[in-house]
Amino acid sequence: MAFDYDTIVIGGGPGGLAVAYGLNNHQKVLVVESNLWGGTCPNFGCDPKKMLYGVVEAKRQVIRYHESGLPAEPKVDWPALMAFKRGYTEKIPTGTEAGLKGAGINHLHGTAQFVDGHTLRVGNQQVTGQQIVIATGATPNIPDIPGKEAFLTSTDFLNLDNLPEKVGFVGAGYVAIELANIAVEAGAEVHIFQHNDRLLRNFPQAYTERLRKILTGKGIHFHMNTNVTALQTAGDQVKVTTNSGDPLTLNAVFAAAGRRPNLDDLNLAGIGVAVEPQGIKVDDHLKTSVSSIYAIGDAIAKTVPKLTPVSGIEGRYVAAEITGETHDPIQYPAIPHTVFAGPELAQIGVTLESAKQAPDQYTISDQPVGSWYTYHRLQDQNAHVTTIVDKTSGKLAGAVVLAVNAEELINDFSELITHGTSAKDATDWTPVYPSVTSDLGYFY
Ligand SMILES: Cc1cc2nc3c(=O)[nH]c(=O)nc-3n(C[C@H](O)[C@H](O)[C@H](O)COP(=O)(O)OP(=O)(O)OC[C@H]3O[C@@H](n4cnc5c(N)ncnc54)[C@H](O)[C@@H]3O)c2cc1C
Ligand SMILES: NC(=O)c1ccc[n+]([C@@H]2O[C@H](COP(=O)([O-])OP(=O)(O)OC[C@H]3O[C@@H](n4cnc5c(N)ncnc54)[C@H](O)[C@@H]3O)[C@@H](O)[C@H]2O)c1
Numbered sequence: 246m247a248f249d250y251d252t253i254v255i256g257g258g259p260g261g262l263a264v265a266y267g268l269n270n271h272q273k274v275l276v277v278e279s280n281l282w283g284g285t286c287p288n289f290g291c292d293p294k295k296m297l298y299g300v301v302e303a304k305r306q307v308i309r310y311h312e313s314g315l316p317a318e319p320k321v322d323w324p325a326l327m328a329f330k331r332g333y334t335e336k337i338p339t340g341t342e343a344g345l346k347g348a349g350i351n352h353l354h355g356t357a358q359f360v361d362g363h364t365l366r367v368g369n370q371q372v373t374g375q376q377i378v379i380a381t382g383a384t385p386n387i388p389d390i391p392g393k394e395a396f397l398t399s400t401d402f403l404n405l406d407n408l409p410e411k412v413g414f415v416g417a418g419y420v421a422i423e424l425a426n427i428a429v430e431a432g433a434e435v436h437i438f439q440h441n442d443r444l445l446r447n448f449p450q451a452y453t454e455r456l457r458k459i460l461t462g463k464g465i466h467f468h469m470n471t472n473v474t475a476l477q478t479a480g481d482q483v484k485v486t487t488n489s490g491d492p493l494t495l496n497a498v499f500a501a502a503g504r505r506p507n508l509d510d511l512n513l514a515g516i517g518v519a520v521e522p523q524g525i526k527v528d529d530h531l532k533t534s535v536s537s538i539y540a541i542g543d544a545i546a547k548t549v550p551k552l553t554p555v556s557g558i559e560g561r562y563v564a565a566e567i568t569g570e571t572h573d574p575i576q577y578p579a580i581p582h583t584v585f586a587g588p589e590l591a592q593i594g595v596t597l598e599s600a601k602q603a604p605d606q607y608t609i610s611d612q613p614v615g616s617w618y619t620y621h622r623l624q625d626q627n628a629h630v631t632t633i634v635d636k637t638s639g640k641l642a643g644a645v646v647l648a649v650n651a652e653e654l655i656n657d658f659s660e661l662i663t664h665g666t667s668a669k670d671a672t673d674w675t676p677v678y679p680s681v682t683s684d685l686g687y688f689y
Contacts, residue, residue: 258284260542263560
């Protein structure tokens, strides 16, 4: 049977685009996107979030230098900050589409729905492909409570014309912590409602408690072990009812209770693609239960974190698998993850919890580093680093970092872990001094 395309990719985000560009010189490819070209990360995820974060962190650095020669009292101008962000994000969809055009990749705007394992309906046309790759990402999970229509999402937060006076976040994961930090630094009263006693559950509790203390010090109100049971809107106010204490009146409440895969439009049940609660079920070649269909990125059930670089790795892997460049199962490198929480909390590799359970295998070194030159210079008294070293090889196996510039140190650690650098080789070269990297030798 002749197909219209060799491969059709559903979703024009980081994952889908990695497949399309990976296949472009080998195959006739079509990408279908229902919303904004570029997907979540550059339009309403990582990139706009970090533009806002960069500005509020600059303000916080000035405050840290308050008694070190910089007595200014900066204030965030939200409309100007938003204009800065929009100046970047507004160009993303057209820029991404122009990139596809320039590369000669066929692309179609519309919502794709499966007719069978090789056929999609997009609007009023049907297209066929020998392979189809699902890269439809995820969308905010809205808690099912009375008044849930009042919930705003991270997408709304990252596009607010004005910052409301009092804001709440339901959930205490990545989205809640990062956006709450931006809101409090920009001058809002901020409340976080968490149904249990853990924030950022994938990070070690000693570290999340240190972070909670710092964020509480900035003025964020943590309502732990608290279920939001109802929302009620009246004008520009939202009454938040919980299972503990009196209701609170805020001006905006954001659902930050995880993200669910974007699968509703696809008719997966109709064509027999197996789905689990966390996303599409795939094997170690990222194939679904229908042999002509692959799935990648935030749309799949997986144990690795749902992050932009992971979607990219999976997209490039599927492209290589389709062209026959590889037939090995997918192998993930150590994936660093960072919460941009002001300060940043980052980790990579073997977790602290599992290292503690294997004392014969790992040496754990837990160091408050606030008094080290690098952190003293930045006035970051709370900086803290844990390294986990494999006793047999002497190589770094994992690390946790809480510091204002944790992203830099975790990237250095990532490089050491990924390339299996020994303690000797890690110090056998000359980085710029003084810098975050010139501290590496002290950690090993
Ligand atoms: C607020 C926020 C901050 C984040 N910050 C970071 C960060 O700092 N670092 C990081 O690594 N990750 C971050 N992430 C996560 C990151 O954005 C995602 O992991 C990444 O975008 C996933 O890429 P993807 O291609 O799998 O999915 P997406 O980027 O979500 O792309 C999927 C695309 O598929 C389209 N689509 C869906 N259904 C259909 C259909 N039926 N037909 C056609 N098209 C369809 C969607 O419109 C979307 O454009 C953040 C996420 C959020 C929400
Ligand atoms: N810096 C980054 O890399 C970054 C930033 C933002 C988002 N992300 C990605 O996006 C994903 C989604 O972020 P997120 O914060 O929405 O999810 P998350 O999984 O990190 O956190 C969800 C939070 O909601 C709580 N929760 C779950 N169900 C609930 C319910 N019914 N009612 C109330 N609370 C509930 C959880 O206990 C948890 O605190 C992240 O896991 C990550 O993959 C990454």
